[in-house]
Amino acid sequence: MLTCGHIFRGGKEGGKITVDLFNERGAHTGSVPGQVIRYDMKRDVGLLAIRPGRDIEPMKIAGRGQRVLRGDRVFSIGCDKGNPPTMRDSRVSHLNTYLGPANIAVAGAPTDGRSGGGLFAADGTIIGGCNAADPEDDEGLYAAIETIHAELVAAKLHFLIDDNQAIALRRDETN
Numbered sequence: 001m002l003t004c005g006h007i008f009r010g011g012k013e014g015g016k017i018t019v020d021l022f023n024e025r026g027a028h029t030g031s032v033p034g035q036v037i038r039y040d041m042k043r044d045v046g047l048l049a050i051r052p053g054r055d056i057e058p059m060k061i062a063g064r065g066q067r068v069l070r071g072d073r074v075f076s077i078g079c080d081k082g083n084p085p086t087m088r089d090s091r092v093s094h095l096n097t098y099l100g101p102a103n104i105a106v107a108g109a110p111t112d113g114r115s116g117g118g119l120f121a122a123d124g125t126i127i128g129g130c131n132a133a134d135p136e137d138d139e140g141l142y143a144a145i146e147t148i149h150a151e152l153v154a155a156k157l158h159f160l161i162d163d164n165q166a167i168a169l170r171r172d173e174t175n
Helices: 145-154
Strands: 016-022 028-040 045-050 073-078 086-095 103-107 118-121 126-134 139-144
Touching: 016 045, 028 145, 045 145, 073 126, 086 139, 103 126, 126 145, 139 145
Parallel strands: none
Antiparallel strands: 016 028, 028 045, 073 086, 073 118, 086 103, 103 139, 118 126, 126 139
């Protein structure tokens, strides 16, 4: 699972966590134990592992050839102030205008609690992860796909990029 790194501030890689799961309608379907694979505070990207004990629908990660352009239609999914997840439609307003790793600025600042939520291209592939808000310019700041790719490579999960596919966890793989 992809999330932001700053939620693990003071934690450690390999640490145990609890992950809440939701269905496509946003209804809570339970909680499962998870483990922090790794996180990077500079990239503000974190990777988690879970064994949900049932089939889940993974989202595809944008491949190396997928480009994000200013003006592209995007949507994000996140939990405003701890509420069930919601989807927000938006557009890319800027690319790499903030210092640091590759980033995407999107119209509409995210509400507190959406950190770690995904940013998706119109085709549903993951292109970013929410890590900050700029309330002055009313923009959300997301780790860009290049930043996510770098974290996946560092975690030796490069096959998720190379094959442009996600891993589907199945019940028989959790035992």
